[in-house]
Amino acid sequence: MxxxxxxxxxxxxxxxxxxxxxxxxxxxxxxxxxxxxxxxxxxxxxxxxxxxxxxxxxxxxxxxxxxxxxxxxxxxxxxxxxxxxxxxxxxxxxxxxxxxxxxxxxxxxxxxxxxxxxxxxxxxxxxxxxxxxxxxxxxxxxxxxxxxxxxxxxxxxxxxxxxxxxxxxxxxxxxxxxxxxxxxxxxxxxxxxxxxxxxxxxxxxxxxxxxxxxxxxxxxxxxxxxxxxxxxxxxxxxxxxxxxxxxxxxxxxxxxIATKNSSEWIKEVAVLKYEFTAMITELGAVINGTNTSPYVLNFSIPGINSEAAIVQLKGIIAVSNGSACTSNSYTPSHVLVAMGIDEERINGAIRVSFGACTKKIPYRDIQNQLKKLL
Structure with missing residues (x-):
């Protein structure tokens, strides 16, 4: 699933x-x-x-x-x-x-x-x-x-x-x-x-x-x-x-519910983000942005196009390469452009976002699939 x-x-x-x-x-x-x-x-x-x-x-x-x-x-x-x-x-x-x-x-x-x-x-x-x-x-x-x-x-x-x-x-x-x-x-x-x-x-x-x-x-x-x-x-x-x-x-x-649980949610997603970051770092990933929310991770792996990665990961994880409101426009992210990030890195940018319902992530399967694109 x-x-x-x-x-x-x-x-x-x-x-x-x-x-x-x-x-x-x-x-x-x-x-x-x-x-x-x-x-x-x-x-x-x-x-x-x-x-x-x-x-x-x-x-x-x-x-x-x-x-x-x-x-x-x-x-x-x-x-x-x-x-x-x-x-x-x-x-x-x-x-x-x-x-x-x-x-x-x-x-x-x-x-x-x-x-x-x-x-x-x-x-x-x-x-x-x-x-x-x-x-x-x-x-x-x-x-x-x-x-x-x-x-x-x-x-x-x-x-x-x-x-x-x-x-x-x-x-x-x-x-x-x-x-x-x-x-x-x-x-x-x-x-x-x-x-x-x-x-x-x-x-x-x-x-x-x-x-x-x-x-x-x-x-x-x-x-x-x-x-x-x-x-x-x-x-x-x-x-x-x-x-x-x-x-x-x-x-x-x-x-x-959020008022009661937000502190616990933050702790849980922070762990998931840390583990996910460690996994992609082994593949040479570059993180886009600092001082970020524990719920969001945007990264680029040199040599990997985000569209190809999303297809490769289909059936394993559902992720995106930008805003859901503009993802059909196929134009470079205005956010990453404003940050001065180069075109190749923008084209490789993937957004992973976690939530209260995220429990287990298949890190090994994700890493193996991404390695096939390198």
Whole structure:
């Protein structure tokens, strides 16, 4: 049986989460917006309980959580939802990095086409953003800084607390795409200087199609976001449409489970990553990125093309050679390009990502198959 090692793309749904989703779909099928009968009221209670479960992960208030379809939608709500405020206040400068997910880069690029000024921070060969460049790039008209927590391709952890410190004397809104860290790597996201946090359920053992946006208040001041589409006014008017109560409940339970188990998960995947690194090091592998998440390992083996390796390993392990959102484009990874990695090494880059359900990896079989390509 193939061992799944592509948790950065998506995670399996935990059995208890799947059971809850199934039960809600069949037994508690009310609309949370229908408050004239018990079915709707029960659905509303489940949604509000899930809101608390999500908020608890980063010590936020439940009123600061809105549910979305995932991090991509959350990212768009933040970036495009700030446009009206930015134009009214004449603050049309955005800072992001060259290694962000396309769910950040594409809406930012859209605003750039609409007259916004965007600074794309460089990264070091290790995959870290250039902090000094961030400091130098801040302007009076900077409205938003958007930096991901953990990179989805390399697993490089960005210095979120350091960024928060830099922004402590600036009014720019700070947004963190935490799709790869929320609930699994419980560090830094509790920092109150982070205004917006985007998350996806399917990265944290919940179903696909559900996520959340955490919008922290500044004192008693709410964020100036406006909706990017209309029709119903649900979720504080920012995300209209009937909530998928079963998925929301599943996300809430997944967050509660993660809160209880993240420390143990980190220990377990760290061992797997260490063992996997030792195995590929014997083959001359080069690791792409430093200060990385224990869940992610990106490497290149000189002389081995990633496509050939993935085919060779078919039936043994399931891995990838880049972001699941762009893997069909057959273009070089913009993340690795930004890191200044040469073309041959990029073409050989393989991403292995571990998770709470990973138990046993066939290291010897993997090594033997890769040796055939050398």
């Amino acid at each position: 193939t061992v799944y090692l592509d948790y950065s793309a998506t995670t399996p749904v935990l059995p208890e989460v799947a059971d809850l989703v199934h039960n809600v779909m069949l037994e508690e099928y009310g609309n949370a917006g229908s408050r004239t009968h018990e079915y709707g009221l029960n659905a509303k209670r489940m949604v509000e309980f899930a809101r608390t479960q999500v908020a608890t992960v980063v010590n936020a208030d439940k009123t600061e959580v809105i549910f979305t379809s995932g991090a991509t939608e959350s990212n768009n709500i933040v970036i495009l939802g700030l446009r009206e405020f930015a134009e009214k206040t004449n603050k049309k400068h955005i800072i992001t990095s060259k290694i962000e997910h396309k769910a950040i880069l594409e809406p930012v690029n859209y605003l750039e086409q609409q007259g916004f000024d965007v600074t794309y921070l460089d990264v070091t060969p290790d995959g870290q953003i250039n902090i000094e460049q961030l400091k130098a790039s801040l302007r009076d008209d900077t409205v938003l800084v958007s930096i991901m927590h953990i990179n989805n391709e390399t697993g490089v952890i960005q210095p979120i607390n350091e960024i928060c410190h830099i922004l402590s004397v600036h009014n720019a809104y700070f947004h963190v795409d935490a799709a790869q860290s929320f609930g699994k790597y419980p560090f830094d996201l509790e920092n109150k200087r982070i205004d917006f946090i985007s998350i996806s359920g399917h990265k944290i053992y919940a179903p696909k199609g559900v996520g959340a946006l955490i919008m922290r208040r500044r004192g008693y001041t709410k964020s100036p976001l406006v909706p990017i589409y209309y029709g119903g006014g649900q979720e504080k008017g920012l995300r209209p449409g009937t909530l998928a109560t079963p998925l929301v409940a599943g996300l809430g339970l997944a967050c509660e």
